[in-house]
Amino acid sequence: MKNYIDLNDIEDLPALIAEAIQLKKNNDQAQLGKGKTLGMLFFNASLRTRLSTEKAAKLLGMEVMVMNAGTDGWALEFEDGAVMNSDKAEHIKEAAAVLSQYCDIIAVRAFPGLKDKNKDEAEQVINSFKKYASVPVVNLESATGHPLQALTDAITVMELKKTEKPKVVLTWALHPRALPQSVPNSFADVMKRLDVDFVITNPEGYDLDKRITGDTPVVHDQKEALKDADFVYVKNWSSYDNYGQILNSDETWMFDLEKLKVTNNASVMHCLPVRRNVVIADEVLDSENSKVIHQANNRTFAAQAVLKNLLKS
Ligand code: AN0
């Protein structure tokens, strides 16, 4: 593995999942990362990604440097040939080259603006780091994807599944803020690569990018989609077609006990942070069916498997 920008960087997904599950069982990898440094830059808030990736690096024996680049760093210019006479103090060319001397792996979180679809899809921040860094780059959630979360989710489904080919449903839920499509994009992408019966349900107007969902069935009747589900992944996202917009205020999409009842006693997943009683009801989050804490624990082993592969190559 050269970088971990998106799921296409994974050479063998089943092997990487197996490696993460093995690390979770028996973690004695403190030698590989000795003398190596992971540098993490956050342009947005984080709890899990920041701490689980730091923990993963330390389990590998690495040193870790973290910077809230969005608030503490110089404002970065990403345009080639820019005349930098405005608010941007430093060009990504220098920033990435300098960081590459301090770090053996650079990891970056940079959310989309959700205003200009073409700009977000160009993935300028993460791609510029990849272009100008001379060390591997890891995506900690970019404008259109969250591949460490997706690997975690794949590990969690593979660990908890009770049948050979479980039914997995990704369901939209209302949220007061316009959120990225990154998490559902990467979740859909990874589920397509596994042997699962995968269905997406969302209101009209919220269909994800067809280039990502491919021939995954998209059902606009939530209850119909949830029938007999073994796994339910709940997540809000803003509209892709009406880019970045919140189109409705339909609270009936919240995942509650009544919806759980139509499933096959499903395991309920969410990447977190979750808004209680808006996205998922207390009665579900506090039930045995909720696997969100288990899932968040797997962030460490997903990150460790990725860092390990980057260190090895
Ligand atoms: C972010 C999102 O939906 O992409 C991060 C999730 C991991 N969520 C929020 O901003 C609430």
Ligand code: CP
């Ligand atoms: N799931 C996830 O990425 O959480 P954070 O935003 O807290 O890192």
